[in-house]
Amino acid sequence: MDIYESLCDITGSDYVSRQQEEQYIYSRDSGAQPPRRVDFVVMPGSVEEVQRILILANREGISVTPLGGGFTLSALVVPQKGGIVMDMKRMDRILEVNEISRYALIEAGVSQAALRSYLKKHHPRLQHSTPEAPPTVTVTGNALIQGHGHLTPRYGLNSDMVNGMEVVLATGEICKLGSAAVTGSWYTRGPIPDLPGLFIGWFGTTGVVTKLSLKLYPRPQYRNVVVFSSDDVDAIPEVIFELTQLDLLEDFFLITQEKPDWMNHIFYVVILSAHFKEELAMKKRIYREVAGKIGGGKTVKPVDDLHPALRTRFLDVPPKAAVAADFRKGGGFQYSAAILPFNKVPAAWRKGIEIAHAHGMIASYVHQVLTCHSIMFGFNYSFNRADEADIQAARQAVDESNRFTLDIGGMIWKGEAEAQRLVMKKMDPNTARLIEKIKRAMDPKGVMNPGNWELPQ
Ligand SMILES: Cc1cc2nc3c(=O)[nH]c(=O)nc-3n(C[C@H](O)[C@H](O)[C@H](O)COP(=O)(O)OP(=O)(O)OC[C@H]3O[C@@H](n4cnc5c(N)ncnc54)[C@H](O)[C@@H]3O)c2cc1C
Structure with a gap:
């Protein structure tokens, strides 16, 4: 045959x-x-x-x-x-939701929207961390690329929320990873050697994940948003540090866009959630108080007249932060995603504007503060899909952003093939060889998504 x-x-x-x-x-x-x-x-x-x-x-x-x-x-x-x-x-079944131990066992094809609406209907006190990606994206695909969702600033990357997996190795063996391997129950990832790590961040080069056990979290009843604005790019690391130091927020992102003029500032968007109204009011008051003291009270200002449409967008789950993207005729969009320590943000901010202008684009940013340690800094570039020169310009802008990210000591997240080559070239050679050895052990014939994470020739 x-x-x-x-x-x-x-x-x-x-x-x-x-x-x-x-x-x-x-x-x-x-x-x-x-x-x-x-x-x-x-x-x-x-x-x-x-x-x-x-x-x-x-x-x-x-x-x-x-x-x-x-x-x-x-x-x-x-x-x-x-x-x-x-x-x-097609593998889109939600197999189990364990309400008391707060996890969901799903097949790999379950979309973000399907899990979210299922939980809303059957387990309204629980939620999962939802990325601001199109609703059709899969929960598994997102966890496998170390994605982030609306609960990431509070609880960690979506890949950290993985309790276990069922996987099929390239050679055909079916394995369970995490507590299910020992107990048949999917409630924890350890304490055994961390095998899910062999499938997270590997872009499908080590096997196929068929089931995922994902941690769920309490779903507070009340939510609110507080927004601060500033024009001081150099103060960004300090503002992020102070606002995350409180440990009281649910989600936290920075947006800006050069046009219209009123968007041409740095906006710090802090999403708060609470189980009680008093708790929410207290959190809002504390954030305003703390932000008001940063830089002797001169660095950020509260935005009291946030447009109701923006408020609704920000409070959506997931938030529609991409209001800041410069969408163009033709609908093309790609971003170079840098994972940066906070102190590198001012340099990236300035470089992003320079790259956008060099390619005839309006600079627009959405950056999600991941945990209280790093930020996902998105260099956003939109282009007209029907215009080859415009596509080339976006590709070039992405490449320049990637190179800059590595130059300043950042990491490239979910990079395209060329970006992966840059990362592998810069990587400690022993680490790069270890990646190669693991891939060869798991996929001896090299059939799994070849071309990804390959040693530079
Ligand atoms: C407008 C927009 C906003 C976005 N916002 C966010 C955001 O807020 N947070 C975020 O994290 N991402 C965001 N993204 C990026 C991306 O859409 C998401 O991360 C998405 O969840 C990826 O999931 P997917 O199902 O599309 O993965 P895919 O693109 O299908 O797969 C990703 C990788 O995983 C591998 N893979 C997929 N399934 C399996 C499997 N079962 N077994 C083994 N390997 C597998 C694939 O081969 C590929 O290498 C955004 C994208 C857009 C367009």
Whole structure:
């Protein structure tokens, strides 16, 4: 049997495609990266089907690229060496919600919106940390790329919220990772060697995650937003430090945009939540008081006349902070995402404006404070998808931002293939070789999303 027929034999022909239309869609994403070849698209419906596809791929030496929502914007799910795209969206069951131990066990294709609405309906006292990504993106894809959501400033990265996983190794073995491996129950990740780490941040190069156990958190009844504005770029590290020092906020992001003029300031957006009205009022009062003292009372000002439409956007879960992006005709958008320590933000702020202007764009930023240790600094670039020169300019701007990030000692988050090459080149050689050894041990034939995290030639 050829590959197509073998795939049809595994999933049924309704869930396999080598049609041009599907190949076209899966050969690109919404970012600025160029399209690449896709040979087959397959949608498995069970862990056994995933297993059979990986055994087939291993036997035939054909590449497999796992795909969740496909929305990283850095083409991580567009195969670099052709082969099979394994779209996980059919595996979309929420298998268990343990209310008392606060975790959800879900299949890999469950979307952010599906989990959020399920919890709202059946477990209204619990929530998960939701990224500000399109609602169709998967909870698993987000956790696997070390994403962040509206609870990240309080509880950590979404990958830190993983309790365990069911995975299929490239060679076909099915494993449970975390407490389920020992007890059958999915309530904790340790205390055994941290195997989920072999799948987090690896961009699908070590195997396919089929189930995820995710921590859930209390869902407070009341929420509010306080916003401060400032024009002092050099004071950003101190303001972030002081506002996170309080340890009372739920979410915290910085936005700015050069146009319209009223947006051309630094806005610190602090989302507060509470179980009691008095608690919320107290938190709001404390934030205003503390912010008012920063820099002897001169650094930030409270924004008392926040437009109601903005208030609603900010208080949405997830917040619609991307109000600050300079969306253009043609709808293209990609950001270079730097993970920076706070003291590097002023330099990045200035450089981002310089890069945007050099490419004829309006500078716009959304930066989420991740934990009280680092920030996701998004260099945002929009472009007209119908204009090749505009796409090239965005690609170039992303590349310049990535290089700058590494130059100042930052990390590139979910970088496209070229960005990964820059990271691997800069990495301690022994660490880069360790990554290579682990990949080879887990995927001896090199079929899993090849081209990612490869040693520089
Ligand atoms: C407007 C906008 C706003 C955004 N805001 C945020 C934000 O606030 N926070 C944030 O974290 N992100 C954000 N993102 C980035 C991205 O959309 C999200 O991180 C998203 O959750 C990624 O999930 P996905 O399902 O699209 O992953 P995919 O793109 O499908 O996959 C990501 C990577 O994981 C691998 N993978 C996926 N599923 C599996 C699996 N089952 N097994 C093994 N490997 C797998 C893929 O091969 C790929 O390498 C935003 C994007 C946009 C467009």
